[in-house]
Amino acid sequence: MNPKTELLSLPDELIANILTFLPWQDILRCATLCKGLRKIYMSFLELQYITELGSQHLLSVSNNHISVSERLQLLRDNARAWFEFDLHSFETISIPDEFHLSLFTATYITNGHACFWNPSLDSVRILPVLPRPSQQTIKRDFSPGLLCGVANHNNIDVFMDPVQNLLAIAYSIGDTEFPYDEVSHIDLLTLDGDDTHPQAAGRTLFMPSLFMPRSREDDATRWSKLEGFGRHIAFLRFMPLFDITGSSFASIWWLQIWDWHHSTSSNSILTGPIEVDLHSDRSTDFCFLGNDRFLITSYDLKLYSIEDMSQPPQLLACFLLPASVLDLQCFTPTSDIARSSHPRMQVQWISDPVHRVLSLVSHSSDLDFIISTKIFFDDYFDDYLDSSGLLTTIPWMYWGPSNARIFLHQFPCRLGVNGSRALYAFPAAGATQDSNLVYSEYRLHLMDFSPSAVRYHQLGLGRLVDEPSTVGNCQSGESLTTFLPYVEVVSDRTFSWREFAEVWLDKDNIYLFKESMENDTMILDELEVIKMRE
Template identity: 55%
Template structure:
């Protein structure tokens, strides 16, 4: 008996589209070049075009809501062309509270401005543009409200740092209890409190209100110089430096611990190491997703944090072309989805950055450079799945995955998803107290800005696409910091006029 064959093109179109939807986006595009029938099927399907648009822009879908695929597709295509609509002179100005205008650490997270003033142990968070958020948070935290040590007053503890995540409604507070001995004050015990931003109690998803540190040297051997707390999803990391002077017999040290804060208040995920010169050899940290972690130092050291019951496992070391000092890593404002709290995000947000295809920004001193690094290199199986951790020379990974730009006082660089924005003052240009700035936008995603207008297919590109150049008309204003979000550019301006406070300028596009 002769067996019958069912050819792909003989299937009903609905079933054919369903089968194609399981293919990677690159394979869907390849299928469109095989024959007219497959191309026509693709052109009739908003779902397949949406899949290829997501992949080409290096995004992942966020499920939820009842928006059609055609609407999703239009939003994505509008996003790709958004920069053609950018007007640097059309902005909304938001004044900064006077008490936070000096010596304040500022971050932008999920449409919220977060201020931390270490000298006053005070913290403030507020939505920059509340109308663009479904739900927003506005809180002031006084020194007394930042610590929950029973029976102790403000003089009994020292708040070292805070981490704010509006998407998870989370405020993490790093503090140390102190004891006095005559005129000497010693650090005693370190803690991290996890509280809800919109309330005064412990965070409802936390395993407990307080995270406890393990295996930290005693205060006689370990005096805090600086701290950094970083979070991503269910993970929180704390980095500490000691402040001991370097001697032939003693090197300063850094210490790091990572918690799965939703499941345990303790952790065995601990790393530490020496610091040869504490004035220059700063150690920075960065999450690359829920299972990978990066330590920025003399090398880029990639760790696996899948098993939180033990120390992070070193996967690979990526070497620099030359030695650098004072390396700092900056996390994008629109980081990958951190939790199941989408109500704080804008209702039209239906995609997130792919952790394997996004950009990191690093700043180095001596030489002064901005680095833009594609995270894809940290997921390449040829590098990180080899037997034992390998040291990858710069020539094997750097030229194809990084871009470097001069870093000076007037230069700023921000990254968001697969895009980077570089701002710098034009050399020697000063006209009527106005400064000319140049903005360069680079898009590292596979889809170029130019498209086939009729077919609607993307064109693959290998080099960054540079955007327009603008003149910024300001009056003795200086850009203190810059953040790039999905559809907004945030500029923190320094107002030199004594009667004017610092302010945010928010440009929507």
């Protein structure tokens, strides 16, 4: 009989190749349990690159044009930079006069560009922020009233995505004889021009007719949200209901999702229950969790599958929130491809949708929920099917405390989230408070919820927070305890609250919009960029 062939009798190159087919956690287990496999692990950079990529919860987009050793070093620099960041090393950019922003302007940073949408002026503006020499940049300034060329229209919302060179404009067209009967559309244009987007199935996405008031001042017109992720676009709007006198007495929300690469129509439609109180603190919001999952926040969190866009979204699970938490607003990045600042610019990563964090803010309760998206990809909620196979709800205590952290969220505390990291500005120790409940000094708190953060903490970087924390709901007095672990770094530099009117975070930089007074109007006129890596 021939002796059995053992794994370690194979050539090292073959063993290393076999290990590359394992999940990164199993590669580490093999290297920990066997000296021979650890020697192979330390000799083959490809194995170390796989584990580094996995521990940072990143997915490779394109990285085949530079060596494995360079890729590995860039990844390690990416992780360490956030625990050694110097907030005294920054650049301040003056926003040109024509781009000055009122506080009513929707502002966001994506792919190295600052994007602005002012609904009261019907104006869109976009400009690059410290672009690299090889980076393609876009600069646009749509004059007020010229954003949409359709007659008798009312612009509702705008979504800009420089990564895909996409400008999506949601608008409605009214009938002069029936001013409340409007047909709504979404136009898909190139952001650097006025042409139809080349990847779009058509120029315009169509919605069902909505009975909407045409006055921009009406409360219902501001209850809308247009958001995109890859080939998906979703539009949420609250629709007022009117009595015979024309007065609104209730509202209902309506949401539609399109695969805009393949169709201009969609059967993916969701509607909500009638709300009798138009000024209720309870509201509805949504966010994409990747290319196939979608989350709606209201009294609870409803998770849907959007894999088959020819059908209505399939409800996968319903996660209950603490009973006293209302009016949740979603904050989560949807365009977070991290391009390395390496001069050759060929390596790209994107955070794994399974291992991100999202922020849900309840302004009425002064609470901010940081939730690991992993809970929305686990299959354990299959255990909550009833005897007939229908989904039941999952109580907060069964899923929430171990998958979340809750922080007090009081004005003017700002937040930013990206990948597995969250950035907050909280009152500094010993700071005084004025009559408007504003503190004299704030510090930035960077929190990382990834496994790599714990590893770098062991090297003396950051403070590990793994003990439970309890906060109180100012509205109900309820105490909420959570214990999702993270590693935290606190800035030694302090800020006044006007120095972070808006906070944005990406893989390479921190962006802080500063505000000042101009002609008795508060505006955003400067942008401070804190570079994390050169």
